[in-house]
Amino acid sequence: MLLLLLLRLLPLLLLLLVPPCTAGDDDCPVHCDCNLTVIDCEGRLGQGRGLATVTNGNATTLKLRKNPGLGVIPSGAFDFIEKLRQVELDAHGWDCGCDVDYLRGWLLMQPNRMDYRHVTCSTPPHLEGRIVMYLGPDEVAADCRRTCDLTVTSQGLAYATLLLHGALVCFLASVVRRVKARNDGRRWEGSDAGGGGGGGGGGGGGGGGGGPAGGENPYAPVKDDRDHTYDHLEPEQQAKPKQRAVAKQ
Secondary structure: OOHHHHHHHHHHHHHHHOOOOOHHHHHHHOOOEOOOEEEEEEOOOOOOOOOOOOOOOOOOOEEOOOOOOOOOOOOOOOOOOOOOOEOOOOOOEOOOOOOHHHHHHHOOOOHHHHHHHEEEEEEEEHHOOOOOOEEEEEHHHHHHHHHHHHHHHHHHHHHHHHHHHHHHHHHHHHHHHHHHHHHHHHHHHHHHHHHHHHHHHHHHHHOOOOOOHHHHHOOOOOOOOOOOEEEEOHHHHHHHHHHHHHOOO
């Protein structure tokens, strides 16, 4: 009798041993807890953690509350959850910049979109407090253009700074080359001047025998005090008549 009872209860015991069906690990976002119909990411996405694309097609509920670090829903995050009916979102902390367009469009397509009127913008400052799904396309586009302009301006300033630094480096290199070339030239001039002075000392002895100045002919006629002229005499011959004239006096 007891054995028969155990045989009847065996199927029930086997069912208790089988774990409940859950979504595959590949279908559940990182750090979240999933089963067949619920994806629970409430308070599980820490600071700096975003939400990856969810691929659990059987889920009907997605819990995203209590995640202050989640400011943006990535584009296409809900596209593969075909049966999704409800997403639990925090009221504040949403960035309504260029990336808010996907969340805004998804909220507008929900039949129960009135349940999401509490989802409001936190940034940028000029959109703070605005209801996300009521943002106009022009407002989002204007913010995107503003962000794009700031990005272009920042990139332009960065390029200008790099060019300025490059020009400054080239200028300094040119100055260094000029100074070095000038110093090398002065050293060469100093060495040339020293060599020329040493060689000029040997030529100084040539000036001892001073001859007649002004190209004067050494054989020109010699005149004494009495205007006697002795033509074409050698220097020794000119000296003798001159001595005779002095003796007569």
